[in-house]
Structure formats: structure tokens, C-alpha cells
Amino acid sequence: MDTRTIYELMIVANKLKFEELSEKLENFLIVANASWLKIxxxxxxxxxxxxxxxxxxxxxxxxxxxxxxxxxxxxxxxxxxxxxxxxxxxxxxxxxxxxxxxxxxxxxxxxxxxxxxxxxxxxxxxxxxxxxxxxxxxxxxxxxxxxxxxxxxxxxxxxxxxxxxxxxxxxxxxxxxLPDRPKTYKILPPRLILTQELPARVNEIFSTIIKEEHVAKISSWIDSRQISYSLTNNPYEWQLILRGSKDGFAPRTFWDICDGHANTIVITKIEGTNEIIGGFNPLAWDKAKSGDMDTNKSFIFSFKDGNIHKSILSRVKIEKGALYCSDRKDKVGPCFGCDEFLMNSYVSDFTQDKQNQCHSSIDNCYEKSIRTTNDTFSIIDYEVFKVVEDPSKTSFFSTWD
Known part of the structure; x- marks a missing residue:
């Protein structure tokens, strides 16, 4: 049972007044799944x-x-x-x-x-x-x-x-x-500010799919740069908000966790080929929405064999329908264009039934296909990152209306 399901079970147990079960699940989450709670x-x-x-x-x-x-x-x-x-x-x-x-x-x-x-x-x-x-x-x-x-x-x-x-x-x-004069108003004590450095956080693995080199390149695409950012001058921080292998591969999990998050990168690794495919969405995912989401800033991409030098970038060319929110959120996850990058599963698990696809047709909303085949596929893992600007540097978000 994935951590998200345990959390939801705790909520349900509490609503039904199964207090002992609710408290046990609450303590289990704190002791055994603190990293999930922090993420x-x-x-x-x-x-x-x-x-x-x-x-x-x-x-x-x-x-x-x-x-x-x-x-x-x-x-x-x-x-x-x-x-x-x-x-x-x-x-x-x-x-x-x-x-x-x-x-x-x-x-x-x-x-x-x-x-x-x-x-x-x-x-x-x-x-x-x-x-x-x-x-x-x-x-x-x-x-x-x-x-x-x-x-x-x-x-x-x-x-x-x-x-x-x-x-x-x-x-x-x-x-x-007159700071030394007695006060007639109750004075609260100062806060206990730590003078020593806070303990370093335990570093979890950044990604199961990509490396920092991929991050720099994709960040460059966000800013439409001809020359890629280096590992040291990338103005963005990528914050992990979902990992399939930790949070689950159900489409509904994607919508529940990513709801309301804007400026996100979806990254997947295809089973059997090691291709990395993904997409950038500047808009906020909305689990209550059904229909098109329009933007001229989104793009999809791929890395053959995960190789940074074998990449395909495909920017949106038709703003209307750049992204699509299905009303079947128990089966359909993120969808870019006309299924040009679609995460889909009839069994509610992106890793199982080979229903994900990167479909190419004359009705494409993006410049070109990011795969050489229309074959559907399953994935090994997927991640969603929120891209946050470093305020000390100029980038896409600071100039985007």
C-alpha cells in the first residue's frame, strides 16, 4: 500500500470515528514515512x-x-x-x-x-x-x-x-x-533563535530518471536559450512534488498531488527503451477542470536512451489545446496536445497496461513528434517537479505576464 493511500485511509478512519486506527496510522506516517510528509x-x-x-x-x-x-x-x-x-x-x-x-x-x-x-x-x-x-x-x-x-x-x-x-x-x-522604564503592558520573551547552524537535511536522491545535466538543458528550454545553462548558472530550483515509485502510479494520484501547482515538469522513463520523455506546463494543474488548457509557453521533449546529446524539443504551435484535462481522471493523467504526450491507464497504473503514448498526426498541437513511433508503452517511473525561480537571477518567470 503506497503512502498516499495510507494517508487517505487515516482521514477516512478519523471521519468514521475509528480513533484507535486513525491514531495508529498517524503515528505510522510520522515514524515510517516522514520523508513523504516533508515532500x-x-x-x-x-x-x-x-x-x-x-x-x-x-x-x-x-x-x-x-x-x-x-x-x-x-x-x-x-x-x-x-x-x-x-x-x-x-x-x-x-x-x-x-x-x-x-x-x-x-x-x-x-x-x-x-x-x-x-x-x-x-x-x-x-x-x-x-x-x-x-x-x-x-x-x-x-x-x-x-x-x-x-x-x-x-x-x-x-x-x-x-x-x-x-x-x-x-x-x-x-x-x-526610554527602554529601561517599566512597562504596563505584558511583554512576551524574545524568541529562542538558534545561534548554531541548523542540522543539515538528509539528502534524498534528486531523481530516479534524470541528472543535473538534463535539468540544466530543460531549464534552458524554459528560457528559450540557444546556449544551455551550465550546472552552476542554472537560475532554477527543481522541487520534487511527486514520484511514482514513492507515491503511486494511479492517474488520480497525479491529479490529487499536482492540483494547483504551476510551472511543472513531468518526466517519465519508458519501459524497454530507456527513453526519457516529458513536458513543461506553465499553467496550474486543475483536477476540477475538464477540457483544453491554452498556453503558448508549454513544450514536450525526449532524450533517446536518456542521452542528453540525443534530445528532441517540440514547442507548442497551436495555443488552443496545448494541454488537455480529461474528465476521466481515474484513467487519464497529464495530456499535452492531441495525445502527443499522454499518460493513460485503464487499470489505474501507468506501469502496467501500455496505454501511455506520444501520438503523431496532422492535427498536432506541437511542432514535431518526440518519438519515432506511435506505439503505446508502459513506464518504469515518473516524476513531477515544480520549477522555482532563484530570485537573485533573471529568468523566464520574471518576464512572463
Whole structure:
């Protein structure tokens, strides 16, 4: 039984109030499948707070966030974090973040939940500030205000002073001028920031299919570069979000795990030929959608025998239908064009029934075929990576509208 199935069984057991079974599965996941939980951290974290029952998993996740807060604070899904989850994080004395950064993220979280607030702060009315205050009121007492540098109090907190308790703001002003004077407001202790380096993460295998040389070349294709990136100047980080040999080969697994993820690379290895084929999708996969997805930025590719020097790149030429979302998501996974790279299985396992294909016809949406045959095939393994930009470098995402 794959890890995803165990996780879903835990959810079902909890819903049916099989508490002993649910707790055993929860502990089994933490002890035996911690790496899977970390790889699918965002999914797991939002899921446990949605059900609000899994205290051990909640602690497991919060321990990780305390040490590596960027995993959630820099996530695109941060603003959808439930209030109870954010409160739980801000309560941590060992949260490894500067207090002024925590304040910035709290304001970001609060304003995102009120999209009608004016973009420019100088246009805010008293009612706007009260709206924000109402949204973040459970989190405000958890900020360690008296441990924020003076410059950040002036630059970051003062503009939002109307959402603060008046006694707190007065104490904070006096603290800036006379830091040794006794305070009438309860002062939380500073967070316990680690001075030593955090333990190095255990390095899991990057990929069962490709090497760093493939990553550099495919990254170059994303940016339409004539000269390939080297291993040292590639501006992208590839984050593994799914591996068939770990998460399962069912089409439904692809849609459940990849749902909502944009800028992804799907990579497969064909059984019997060792060909590597794949595709880049700049759009977000949507498991609720049925029909075409239109883009002029996608492409498909292959490496014969896995050889980086024997590659075929095929860019989309017909924007409408560049990708397709089938309504049979129990059988059909990712589909580029008119089945020009299709992952498909009637037995819900891409490795079993040779129903995957790279079909070539006069109706192709892509420039050329990435295989020399239309024969269907099974795969050995497949992976989906999320391609993330290094903010210090210029690349495709920074110029793409």
C-alpha cells in the first residue's frame, strides 16, 4: 500500500470515528514515512488543519516550520493558511524568524483576506483599519513587539498603529525613548533563535530518471536559450512534488498531488527503451477542470536512451489545446496536445497496461513528434517537479505576464 493511500485511509478512519486506527496510522506516517510528509508538506499541513483532529501530525509539522519557516511563509499558499494554524505557529518561542518579518507576513495574511482594502495605505479609512484588526486580532497578542528593532517599529509597525491596543502602542513609543522604564503592558520573551547552524537535511536522491545535466538543458528550454545553462548558472530550483515509485502510479494520484501547482515538469522513463520523455506546463494543474488548457509557453521533449546529446524539443504551435484535462481522471493523467504526450491507464497504473503514448498526426498541437513511433508503452517511473525561480537571477518567470 503506497503512502498516499495510507494517508487517505487515516482521514477516512478519523471521519468514521475509528480513533484507535486513525491514531495508529498517524503515528505510522510520522515514524515510517516522514520523508513523504516533508515532500508533500503543504498538502499535509492544510489537510490536518482542515480536519482539525491530528495533533501528532500538527506537532510534527509545526516542529518543521519552527526550524524552517520559509517552507510555509514563502509558500504561495501561505495566505490561505487557516487562522488556527497561524496562531499555532506564532505561539512558538522557537520560531526561527525575525520579529519584524513575522509582522510583515501577518499583515500580508490579513490584507489578503480582505481584497477590498485599498492597495495604498494612505487611502485607508478608519473602517479599513478596523477590518484588518478584526481579521488578525487573534494573532496580534503573539507578536513580540518589544523585540522589534526601533527602525522597524517606525517603518513597519507605526503605519498600522490603529490596529494595535492603545496601551500597547503608548508603551512601545516610550520603550523607543526610554527602554529601561517599566512597562504596563505584558511583554512576551524574545524568541529562542538558534545561534548554531541548523542540522543539515538528509539528502534524498534528486531523481530516479534524470541528472543535473538534463535539468540544466530543460531549464534552458524554459528560457528559450540557444546556449544551455551550465550546472552552476542554472537560475532554477527543481522541487520534487511527486514520484511514482514513492507515491503511486494511479492517474488520480497525479491529479490529487499536482492540483494547483504551476510551472511543472513531468518526466517519465519508458519501459524497454530507456527513453526519457516529458513536458513543461506553465499553467496550474486543475483536477476540477475538464477540457483544453491554452498556453503558448508549454513544450514536450525526449532524450533517446536518456542521452542528453540525443534530445528532441517540440514547442507548442497551436495555443488552443496545448494541454488537455480529461474528465476521466481515474484513467487519464497529464495530456499535452492531441495525445502527443499522454499518460493513460485503464487499470489505474501507468506501469502496467501500455496505454501511455506520444501520438503523431496532422492535427498536432506541437511542432514535431518526440518519438519515432506511435506505439503505446508502459513506464518504469515518473516524476513531477515544480520549477522555482532563484530570485537573485533573471529568468523566464520574471518576464512572463
Amino acid at each position: 508533500h508538506f503543504s498538502f499535509v499541513y492544510h489537510s490536518i488543519y482542515k480536519h482539525n483532529k491530528f495533533q501528532n501530525l500538527e506537532k510534527f509539522c509545526n516542529d518543521i516550520i519552527a526550524k524552517h519557516p520559509s517552507i510555509i511563509f514563502e509558500s504561495t499558499e501561505f495566505t490561505s493558511l487557516p487562522e488556527s494554524a497561524l496562531v499555532s505557529i506564532l505561539n512558538r518561542d522557537d520560531l526561527q524568524m525575525k520579529e519584524s518579518e513575522i509582522w510583515d507576513y501577518l499583515i500580508k495574511w490579513g490584507t489578503s483576506r480582505n481584497p477590498t482594502l485599498p492597495e495604498k495605505l494612505e487611502e485607508w479609512s478608519d473602517e479599513n483599519f478596523m477590518t484588518l484588526k478584526s481579521t488578525v486580532q487573534q494573532c496580534l497578542p503573539l507578536i513580540r513587539y518589544f523585540h522589534v528593532p526601533s527602525s522597524d517599529v517606525i517603518d513597519k509597525i507605526k503605519p498600522y498603529k490603529k490596529i494595535l491596543d492603545k496601551q500597547l502602542w503608548n508603551n512601545l513609543k516610550h520603550h523607543l525613548l
